[in-house]
Amino acid sequence: MLEKLFQLKAHNTNVRTEILAGITTFLTMAYILFVNPSILGETGMDKGAVFVATCLAAAIGSAIMGMIANYPIALAPGMGLNAFFTYTVVLHMGHTWQVALGAVFLSACMFFVISIFRIREWIINSIPLALRSAIAAGIGLFLALISLKEAGIVVANPATLVGMGDLAKPEPLLAILGFILIVALEARRVTGAVMIGILAVTFAAIALGVSKFGGVVSMPPSLAPTFLQLDIKGALDIGLTSVIFAFLFVDLFDNSGTLIGVAKRAGLMGPDGHMPKMGRALIADSTAAMFGSLLGTSTTTSYIESAAGVSAGGRTGLTAIVVAVLFLLALFFAPLAGNVPAFATAPALFFVAVLMASGLAEIDWDDLTVAAPVVVTALAMPLTFSIANGIAFGFITWTACKLLSGRWRELNWALVILSVLFVIKLGWYNA
Numbered sequence: 001m002l003e004k005l006f007q008l009k010a011h012n013t014n015v016r017t018e019i020l021a022g023i024t025t026f027l028t029m030a031y032i033l034f035v036n037p038s039i040l041g042e043t044g045m046d047k048g049a050v051f052v053a054t055c056l057a058a059a060i061g062s063a064i065m066g067m068i069a070n071y072p073i074a075l076a077p078g079m080g081l082n083a084f085f086t087y088t089v090v091l092h093m094g095h096t097w098q099v100a101l102g103a104v105f106l107s108a109c110m111f112f113v114i115s116i117f118r119i120r121e122w123i124i125n126s127i128p129l130a131l132r133s134a135i136a137a138g139i140g141l142f143l144a145l146i147s148l149k150e151a152g153i154v155v156a157n158p159a160t161l162v163g164m165g166d167l168a169k170p171e172p173l174l175a176i177l178g179f180i181l182i183v184a185l186e187a188r189r190v191t192g193a194v195m196i197g198i199l200a201v202t203f204a205a206i207a208l209g210v211s212k213f214g215g216v217v218s219m220p221p222s223l224a225p226t227f228l229q230l231d232i233k234g235a236l237d238i239g240l241t242s243v244i245f246a247f248l249f250v251d252l253f254d255n256s257g258t259l260i261g262v263a264k265r266a267g268l269m270g271p272d273g274h275m276p277k278m279g280r281a282l283i284a285d286s287t288a289a290m291f292g293s294l295l296g297t298s299t300t301t302s303y304i305e306s307a308a309g310v311s312a313g314g315r316t317g318l319t320a321i322v323v324a325v326l327f328l329l330a331l332f333f334a335p336l337a338g339n340v341p342a343f344a345t346a347p348a349l350f351f352v353a354v355l356m357a358s359g360l361a362e363i364d365w366d367d368l369t370v371a372a373p374v375v376v377t378a379l380a381m382p383l384t385f386s387i388a389n390g391i392a393f394g395f396i397t398w399t400a401c402k403l404l405s406g407r408w409r410e411l412n413w414a415l416v417i418l419s420v421l422f423v424i425k426l427g428w429y430n431a
Helices: 002-006 015-029 032-043 047-069 081-090 097-116 120-126 129-151 170-187 193-207 238-266 278-295 306-311 317-338 342-362 368-384 387-404 413-428
Strands: 075-077 154-157 161-164 300-302
Touching: 002 317, 015 193, 015 306, 015 317, 032 047, 032 075, 032 081, 032 097, 032 193, 032 317, 032 342, 047 075, 047 278, 047 300, 047 317, 075 278, 081 097, 081 129, 081 238, 081 387, 097 238, 097 278, 120 413, 129 154, 129 170, 129 238, 129 342, 129 368, 129 387, 170 193, 170 342, 193 342, 238 278, 238 300, 238 306, 238 387, 238 413, 278 300, 306 317, 368 387, 387 413
Parallel strands: none
Antiparallel strands: 075 300, 154 161
16 A cells, blocks of 8 residues: 555655654654744743644644655744744734734645646746845844844843843753754754754753753643634735735745755656656645644744655655654643743754855855845844845845846846835835
8 A cells, every 4th residue: 555655666765764764854853843832832822732733733734745745745833934923923013823823824825826826936936046045044043033032142132222141040051052962963963953952951951940840741732722713804904915925935935945955865856857746745835834824833834854854765755644643643742842941942943043044155245236135134034023024125125236236137027016015015004
C-alpha cells in the first residue's frame, strides 16, 4: 500500500529511511509547539487551546502535503507570521485575535485561489528578488527585537525609546546561554538543537526556582476556546486590507522559497529547473492555512526545517505523514509546553532571526536603487513593529527610487499598482 501511495522505489527510498527522516524533521521543528502558544497567548488566546491547534494544524498540513503532493515537506504555524499576528495586528493595531484569525482565513482563501489559477508565478515574478530577500530579513530583525524584549535584554526607555535591561537577573542570563547553546549545537549538526535549547533553559529555570514545574504528560487541553472563533466579517474592514495582503505575501514568498529549497536538496527538481507538482504543494499549503485559522492558530506554512529530513534520506510524502503522526502524539505533552516561559523561547526566536537575516548577503549593495529600498524594508519592520508597514515602505521606496533615477524600465505594472495602493493605505486608511 505504501509503495502504491508514495512510489518509494521510484524515489530510491524505503519505509525505514522515510520514518527516520520524518522523526528528524519533527525534532528540528518541534520547537514551534512551545513558541507558538507563548506568542499567540499574549493576545489573550487560551494557551492550551493554541497548543492543541498548533499540533492539529501541523498534523493536518503535513498529512495533506504528503498525500496530495507526495513531498517530504512538513508544515506548521509559521515563525514571523505568528509574531505579526500578535504584535502587529492585535497588540499594535488593536484588533481582536478573532479578527486576526479572520484575516488569516481570508489570506489563505486568496492563496488557494491564486494557486488554482496559477497567478502565483505572475505575482512572484513581479516582485524583485532583492525585495523578497529584504522582506525575509526584515521579519528576521522583527523577531530579533521581540526575542530581546521577551528575554528582558532590551527594555523601554523614555529618553532613547529602547535601552538595556538588568542583566543581573536570571531571565536574560538564561536566555543568552540558551542562544549560545542552540548555535553551538546547530554548528555541531545536532538534530533538534533549537528544541534542546528551549528545554535546557526551561529546566534550568525550574531548578533555580525562577519558574514552576507543571508536569509533562496529560490528556490534551480543550480546543473549544479557539475553535471556529474567527471573525471573518470584522476582517473585511478596509483597515485590514494591507494586513490580509501581508499575510498572503509573506506566506507566498516564504512558501515558494521553502518548497524550491527543499526540492533542490532532495533532487526533486525537473530537468528544466522547475518544481513538478508545485501547484499541488501550494494547494496543500493554502488548505492547511485555512484549517489552521478554523482551529485557532496563525498561518500554517511549509517549514525549511524539512531539509533536515531530506538530508536524512526523506524523498516522499511518507516523511511528511510520519511528521503528522508525531504532532498528533505531541498532543499529550501540553503540560511540558506550559512549563516553558517566554525567556526560554526567546533564544529560539533570535536563532530563527539569524537564519532569516542571511538573505541580506544576496543584495547588490553597489546599486543604491536596490540597497536603499532593502534597508528601508528591513528596518521599517522592527522599528514600526509591523511586517505590513515594512512591505509597504519597501514597495513604495523601490518604485520611487527606480522612477526618479530614470530606471523606470526596471519596473512592472504590478509593482507600480501595489505601490500606489500602499501609498493610499498609509496616507488615508492607516490603522
